Every structure is written in structure tokens, then in C-alpha cells.
Amino acid sequence: MEITEIETLLADKLLFVRVHTDEGIVGVGESGTWAYLETSAAAVETFAEYLVGKDPRRIEHHWQYMYRRFHFRGAALMGALSAIDLALWDIKGKYHGVPAYELLGGSCRGKARVYATVKGDTTEKLLDRCTAAADAGFTAVGHLSPFLDESRDEPYFESHVEMIRTASDRVRQFRETVGDDVDLCIEIHRRLDPHEAVTLAREIEQYHPMFYEDPVRPDNIDAMAKVARKTELPIATGERLHTIHEFEMLLDRDAADYVRPDICMVGGLSQAKKIAGIAEANYVGVVPHNPLGPISTAACLQLAACIPNFAIQEFPYRPERDAAPGEDLVVDPPTHRDGFIEIPDEPGLGVELDIDEVADRPFEGREFKTRLHEDGSVIDQ
Template sequence: MRITGITTHVVGTPWRDLTYVLVHTDEGLTGVGETRMLGHTDALLGYLREAEVNHIAGSDPFAVEDLVRRMKYGDFGRAGEIVTSGIAVVEMACWDIKGKALGAPVWQLLGGKVTERVKAYANGWYTTERTPEGYHAAARGVVERGYRALKIDPFGNGRLELDAAASRYAVSLVEAVRDAVGPDVELMVEMHGRFSPATAVRLARELAPYRPAWLEEPVPPENLKALAKVAERVEMPVATGERIHDRIEFRELFESQAADIIQPDVGHIGGILEARKLAATAETHYVLVAPHNVGGAVLTAASLQLAACTPNFKILEHFNDFADAEIAKVVRGAPEVDPETGCFTISYAPGLGVELDTEAAAAFPRQRARFDLWAEGWERRRPA
């Protein structure tokens, strides 16, 4: 079997564009991959056009390791987010083809499952009025849908510092959510890499009574010593990793013990197997894995293949129930959260278990949506 070429399909939503890639073969099998870029969609599409000629066309889709190696190192330049995202969409599509050809889910090809269910946490639910009352009502709705975990970024437009009034207001939002969901629901707090270590530590202490399940990306991701400084001074778990796009770059993070939970994005880090290799290294450092997952149903399905065969997998982020109602028909077989358990059930369907409906996708043209963390009212417009 050989890859004959790829086609790309960009699906637009009001708050982000999703890039789907179909990998075609000479035996008629087609695989699908997906990622979500932030303002770099054209760069990704350009890279994929070149990679199709240089590396992809003519390759054996079963030889995943060889194709990834050539795409990552064959052009000599260092692989940044664009390259690793391009590798990811092609890599997961190759696994989809391989699973379909063999009649097996991808997790079966990666060593077999270690679980039947994967806990989900809700994101994108808080596109409501940014008040304690609004967040309280929205959070209640999340729990009523069956979720046992959810995440919130309560910090508005804070950057490096957050003044006293804004800090009190952020705490009031978290307090309202905790009151709404009760003591047993996991409540993750997102900081989006906004703050200085001192500010992050202060805010963590103010939020401690509401028992956050983790503090996410408290400082910008480039300085791991700053992250370690925070981790040493807070009692709650620290999570990070969505903006680290090469598993090799996690080495320093593990060595510094600056994070309790890593959040690689399967659509950015080079695909399913790359994420599985990273998870294995994390396991040797007693670190849990909770992938960043802000894509659509294909990326969710790919992340669940990883979850099924990863012993140190904690939980999976999920937007699709709250932010994607208008594009639900684009992907057939989309994973769903069981309202009784708040979990995904592992699929036994061959490959990724999902299919892209290209005709349905064409009804949602690209919107060139932006994610601007510092824009006024961004929380109401663009979850992340």
C-alpha cells in the first residue's frame, strides 16, 4: 500500500478554525487527521503542500516511524509547531488507515487497552455573562449533563500582575463554580501562562479553599525555572505542556519536577505515537497525562486512542458538547460523554473510529477566527 496524496479541509467556527487532513492510498483506504492552529492555518497548509511532495506521497502508511522521522528531520531545520502539527495530522491519519486495514482500533496496535472508560472534563461551557451568578448557573448545567470535572479561566485580562479588585473578582467566580458543582467535582483552574511566579503563587493561595484539581500554565511556558519556582511554593498540582511541541523538550520539565500533570496536544506534538512515547517517559517520573484537546471530534478520537493504552492517563479535555453544536455533523462517529459517568467509553471500531463528511465540512467555511487573550471580553467570545 502506498500514499497517493493528501487533501485538506478547513472547518470554520466563530472562535477557531479546524484543519482536517485526508490521507489517500492506492488501495482505496483513506485516513483522517485533525489539528487546530492559532493564527497559523495558512502556514500549516503551505507546509503540508511541500511535505506531500517531499515526504508523504509514495510512502507506506504502515511505516509510521519512518515517515515521521523523514518529516521531522529530513528538511534539516528544527521542527517547530507548524512542522510537528503537520506531522501529527498525517501520522494520525496513517494510524487510521492501518487500523482500518487490519480491522483493529489504534489502541490495539499500540499495546492494547488498560481501561474501558476515560474521564472527561468540560471546557467551553463558560461562554456566558462573566458574573458569579452566570458562572454558577452555567456550571450547574455542566454537572447536570453528567460531567464530573470542568475547567475555568477566571482571570479576565490579567497579565504578569493582577490587581486586588480583579483578584477578588476572579476568586468570586471560582467560589461560585465550586458552590454550583459541590465538593466532589474536579475543578481545574487555567492561567494561560499570564503571570509572574509571585502573582501565580499569591493567586493559588487565594484559590486554595476551593480545592482546584490543578493550576494550569501559571507562568509563560518558555521559562521552566519560573514554573519550578511556582511548583515549589503551591500545594495544588501544577499542569502544563500544551505549548511544548516536541517530546524532547519535555526533558527539562521532567528533570526539574516542575509539573505534576503534562498536557501535550496530540495534534501539535507529532501525533499519537509521539504522545505515547512522551507518556511513557512521564510515567517514569510519576507524572500524569491530561492532553490539551481544543480540536473537534477527530482530535478527540485520536486522543482517546492514546488514553486507552496509557496507564498514567488522567483525564481528557472536551469542548465539543459546549462549543461545537453547529459543526456536529461534520464528523461521523464522534465520541460522546456518557451522562451517567462523565466518561468516554473506549471505541472498538477500526482505526480512529470516525469519518470526516467532506460535504458537511464544506458548509462551514473558514472564518479566520483569532484567539486574543488580552482582548476585552475574550472569555465570552473565544474559549481556549
């Protein structure tokens, strides 16, 4: 069997990759490069120069060849490599007639717990959407920011005490709204410096979030470790990391209780399984990052099936829409029930693109804009 063509498909705010073979088996993957998808698509075309004519079943060899051929790394390249890797696992599963997880050690579970994505630019919207998620059967809500999801056009300023007290009070309201039957996955979006993150963490410990996600920027792993040492809250991080080596350094410093590999960014299933193994050796849970499309969700389910330390999975279902983005771009998208998604037993990744729908969906991309402080400097949101 040989690869005959590698196709990139930009639709909505997503990048899909299809790998074609001479036996008619087609694999599909997705890139997690988020706002740089056109760049990632160009990287896929570069990798295609090597892959066309090769046997798609030699996944690890191809991964190493593409990663190590040139001397530079980065998110756009890793998103491209991840999409290709997922497509190759899809092909291999279809070739053998089994789900990808069967080729990665078999299943540890039959369904994966998921949390709904809750966003809002007011406290009231967040509370209403927490309630809606619970009513829809979710036992956890995430992407839940105590700083709101305000417009990036609006300059930001709060005094220190106002920032801490307002954010802490929102977490109190989240907990009171959903009670103890729903876990809170508190998302800080790298918004704070370490001393601020520690102060807020101590304020909200009493509300027992399941985890405290990305309190500081990930560039300095020691800064994340500093926060972890000074709070009792479980730290979750890793969505911006690209390699197994970065995750090893993160865990070597006891900087996380949950790792958040993005399967469409860290090198696909090949590397996500290795990251899960590093985490397992450190008694750390895995919470796959999944703000993307339905191929990402399907790939995360394959990972959830075959690792023992899976904890919960991000699911981009939005309560106010009663839908996840891009779910109409696939045939039979993954669906939730009572806070879980059943692990599919179809061959490969278990989901197929609806090519007609993808062709009819224009690519939108993301606006190049970040938020500024009242004084004109850049802040993270």
C-alpha cells in the same frame, strides 16, 4: 500499499488532513496549530512531496524523516506532522482491522473521563454553565478561568489586591456551586507572573482544584518550576510544547503534576505515547489538551485507551450549546455519558469525516487580535 494523495480540508475553524492510498484506505488527521491553520496546511503540502509513493505503514520512519529532514521546527510544522501521523495510524488500524490503540499496546481502560469546557465573560455565566455541565453528567469542569473570558477589545486593569481577591472569590463560588462531586480544572491561560501565580495559588488551595493550569507563560520552564515548588496545588501544563524533549525538561525540573500534550501539536500518536511514557516514569498524569475538533477528540481517546497514567481529558463540549465544535462534521461523533466517553472499537481512529458537511462548511479562521492593558501594553489571555 502506497500513498497516492494527501488532501487538506479547511472547514469552520479546523484543519483536517486526509491521506489516500492505492488500496482505497483513507486516513484522517487534524492539525492543532489553532490560529495558523493555513500555514500548517502549506506545510502538509511540503511533506506530501516526500510521502506520495511511500508505504503508509512505516509510521515511525516517516515521522523521523519529516521531522529531521530540514533544520527548523515550530508549531505550524508540528501541527502538519501531527495531522499526517494521526492519518497514518488511522490507515494502519484500518489495514489490520483494529483500533489504533491495539497497535500501541492494547487497552488499559474502556472509557475515558472527560471534563466540559466552561467559558463566560461574567461570573454569573460561569456559574450557570458549571451547573449546566454538572446537570449534563460531567464530574469535572475545565477551561474555567477565575479571570473570566472577557472581550479582547476591552483594555484590562485591576490593582494587585483586587485581581487576587476577585479571582480567589470566583473560585470559591465555583466550588460552592458544584459542591464536592465535581472537580475544578482551573485555567489561568498564562496570565500571571510567577510571584502573582504563587499568591493566587495559595489563596485557592482551600478549594482543592484538581489542577492549576498554565499559571505562567511556558517559554521559561524554570519559571513554571518556581511556581510548582511554592504551592501545594497540582500544576498542569504542556499545551504549547511541541516535542518529547521539552516535556522531558519540564519533568526533570519537577515543574508539573499533569502534562497536557496536544496530540495534534506534539507529533500525533507516535510522540504523545512517548510523552506519556516519560510522564509515567515520573509518576505524572496525562491530561490531553483538546480544544479542537472531533478528529482530535477521537485521537485523544486512542491515547487514553493505551496509557496507564491517563487522568482526564479535555472535551470541547460547551454546556450553553449542548454540543462540541465541529461534531456535525463527522459521522457518529464521540458522545459523553455520566462524565465519560466510551473508547470506540472501530478500526483506526474510530471516526470518519462527513465529506459533504466539510465541503459545505466555509473556513472562518481566527481574528488576529490580542488583549491590551489599560496602558497599551500586551497581556496574555
